[in-house]
Amino acid sequence: MGSEETRERLQHMREKARELEEAAERTSDPQERQRLQEKSRKLQSRSEQESAMRAGDIYPEE
Numbered sequence: 001m002g003s004e005e006t007r008e009r010l011q012h013m014r015e016k017a018r019e020l021e022e023a024a025e026r027t028s029d030p031q032e033r034q035r036l037q038e039k040s041r042k043l044q045s046r047s048e049q050e051s052a053m054r055a056g057d058i059y060p061e062e
Contacts, residue, residue, distance in 0.1 A: 006054060013047035 017040045024036035 010047050010051050013043055017044040
């Protein structure tokens with residue numbers, strides 16, 4: 001995968017994480033809010049981890 005493709009994919013992941021967080025803020029169902037927030041956190045974490053790995057800063061967390 002080229003660096004431009006990777007950048008675009010990471011940007012898309014970050015945007016999706018923001019969308020999920022915004023959806024969590026709008027919902028009135030506490031369980032749905034928690035589910036959306038958790039999904040957002042995981043996606044954001046994965047995007048940050050992949051970005052750092054591409055930069056050579058860290059190894060993946062297992």
